[in-house]
Amino acid sequence: xxxxxxxxxxxxxFGMFDDxxxxxxxxxxxxxxxxxxxxxxxxxxYLISGCQSRVWLSAExxxxxxxxxxxxxxxxxxxxxxxxxxxxxxxxxxxxxDADISFIDKIGLKEHLxxxxxxxLMSMIKQMKLYAVVFKTKMKEPSA
Amino acid sequence: MYQQVAFDxxxxxxxxxxxxxxxxxxxxxxxxxxxxxxxxxxxxxxILKYYTTINSNVHRGVHSLSRQATEAxxxxxxxxxxxxxxxxxxEVIITKGATDSINLVAHSFGSAYLKEGSEVxxxxxxxxxxxxxxxxxxxxxxxxxxVIPLTENSEIDLEVFASMLNEKTAIVAIxxxxxxLGVINPVKEIIRLSHNNNVPVMIDGAQGIVHENVDVQDLxxxxxxxxxxKFYGPMGVGILYGKEKFLEKMPPYQTGGEMIxxxxxxxxxxxxxxxxxxxxxxxxxxxxGFDAAISYIENIGMEExxxxxxxxxxxxxxxxKNIDGVRILADGAPKAGVISFLIDDIHPFDAGTIIDxxxxxxxxxxxxxxxxxxxxxxxGSVRASLAFYNTTEEIDRLHEAIKxxxxxxx
Ligand SMILES: Cc1ncc(COP(=O)(O)O)c(C=O)c1O
Numbered sequence: 001x002x003x004x005x006x007x008x009x010x011x012x013x014f015g016m017f018d019d020x021x022x023x024x025x026x027x028x029x030x031x032x033x034x035x036x037x038x039x040x041x042x043x044x045x046y047l048i049s050g051c052q053s054r055v056w057l058s059a060e061x062x063x064x065x066x067x068x069x070x071x072x073x074x075x076x077x078x079x080x081x082x083x084x085x086x087x088x089x090x091x092x093x094x095x096x097x098d099a100d101i102s103f104i105d106k107i108g109l110k111e112h113l114x115x116x117x118x119x120x121l122m123s124m125i126k127q128m129k130l131y132a133v134v135f136k137t138k139m140k141e142p143s144a
Numbered sequence: 145m146y147q148q149v150a151f152d153x154x155x156x157x158x159x160x161x162x163x164x165x166x167x168x169x170x171x172x173x174x175x176x177x178x179x180x181x182x183x184x185x186x187x188x189x190x191i192l193k194y195y196t197t198i199n200s201n202v203h204r205g206v207h208s209l210s211r212q213a214t215e216a217x218x219x220x221x222x223x224x225x226x227x228x229x230x231x232x233x234x235e236v237i238i239t240k241g242a243t244d245s246i247n248l249v250a251h252s253f254g255s256a257y258l259k260e261g262s263e264v265x266x267x268x269x270x271x272x273x274x275x276x277x278x279x280x281x282x283x284x285x286x287x288x289x290x291v292i293p294l295t296e297n298s299e300i301d302l303e304v305f306a307s308m309l310n311e312k313t314a315i316v317a318i319x320x321x322x323x324x325l326g327v328i329n330p331v332k333e334i335i336r337l338s339h340n341n342n343v344p345v346m347i348d349g350a351q352g353i354v355h356e357n358v359d360v361q362d363l364x365x366x367x368x369x370x371x372x373x374k375f376y377g378p379m380g381v382g383i384l385y386g387k388e389k390f391l392e393k394m395p396p397y398q399t400g401g402e403m404i405x406x407x408x409x410x411x412x413x414x415x416x417x418x419x420x421x422x423x424x425x426x427x428x429x430x431x432x433g434f435d436a437a438i439s440y441i442e443n444i445g446m447e448e449x450x451x452x453x454x455x456x457x458x459x460x461x462x463x464x465k466n467i468d469g470v471r472i473l474a475d476g477a478p479k480a481g482v483i484s485f486l487i488d489d490i491h492p493f494d495a496g497t498i499i500d501x502x503x504x505x506x507x508x509x510x511x512x513x514x515x516x517x518x519x520x521x522x523x524g525s526v527r528a529s530l531a532f533y534n535t536t537e538e539i540d541r542l543h544e545a546i547k548x549x550x551x552x553x554x
Contacts, residue, residue, distance in 0.1 A: 009166050020168070020501055021501075021552075024497070024498065024501070024552065025552060028552060028553065052492075052493045052508065052509050052524075053491055053494075053523070054523070061474075073491055073523060074491035074493040074494045075490075075491065075553060076493065076494050076497050077493065083395075098232040
């Protein structure tokens, strides 16, 4: 699936809930099912600042695709991270860099983008895009 | 015994327009008063009236409006003086808020009294506003910042404090009531011990003024500061009370207009107190608004407010404690206005997100007091902070919300 297809699928999934509580229960479930990050990544180096809860994010390159793994000490945050991973992980760097993030607005999680609430979501996306930029630059470098 | 119903909370709530609105489809329960309080209509009206009538600059014009604005501004100062029982109006300096007041004292007192090797004492309970300014000035002066540890119950350890005072101690800066935990500090005892060692004391009263009767002469504190906005007044105004004997010796903090007596390019002589510390055009409208807030509070009566708030706090603590898995921080310590708690091992951010969805405003996180959260080894807490317009029904709404949180994350 492309970035846009995964995003569209998530928008559809969330479209089924008309109640905020169902939506958050779904996020909580997704938070619980997030594949956990390897303990060795749970340190300052992988910590994303600007979150009310702590979020660790790691990225690796596999067959031309960026693979993200993440964890958080808060479940809702984990659920949101899981959403982002479903959209951005296993994608080529250019697609991550160019990705449209309007799906977050569409599923009604915009409040998590507001600067006071937890600019964490924005920081997470920024960090994911940054990883993608780094990998893209590395790919371009002629191998020695 | 016959008791007169002095405190009619439903009547009081009518005075606060912002309380009557829906948030996320539910009627708002505002329990974030330690961050900022709502404002009574009387305060809003007074600001509107100021801008629609006597608006003009103070202390400089000879024209009528300027005279009236100056009079209103200086009357407000006298009102603040009476409210905290300061000896002189010139000991009451108008600032932008508690943070601004603490920065003023840290820098101005610091530059006059701190030397290399001096010591400044704060406690582990402080708000960042009463930590960072001292860190900065200590760094500049080569002074040492020392921190009073807490007892198991998150109270200031007075015994250790007494042993920390010595001839190098330049000042003690302590919060009156902790914003993160609600613990009331033994400020009178701290002041007494400090004065026995000839050490002046600054009290950060950002929360204290809201929940206690403050008489600065009775306390005998050397400085006391607070913000208008946490005390039913507008944002952008604060008070710094300082004993004249210190203020006289302290250099100006910021410089410019208003605070000078005469300026030539060779030399400037400074204005007298309090103007020496009030440079530039002050926030006249909001100072007048704060004046109205104090009148409003006096009308209800601080004693009545405190009695009601204490009752509500006790009810809140016992209600929340009834829920399995709720842990109240600093439980058992003397407290005012704040219930800081954790629910099972649910992250405060998770709990706060759901509580907000249920129309209840609480604060989650470290509450700008990261050191005490680190000390307690928690990522933060959920904080419900009370005002005298809150009700037992609102506590019940919080109780329900916590039960829903437990279901969702259980
Ligand atoms: C104990 C304490 N000190 C200082 C402050 C800072 O007040 P302000 O932000 O109004 O300057 C606060 C505000 O949260 C506080 O609770």
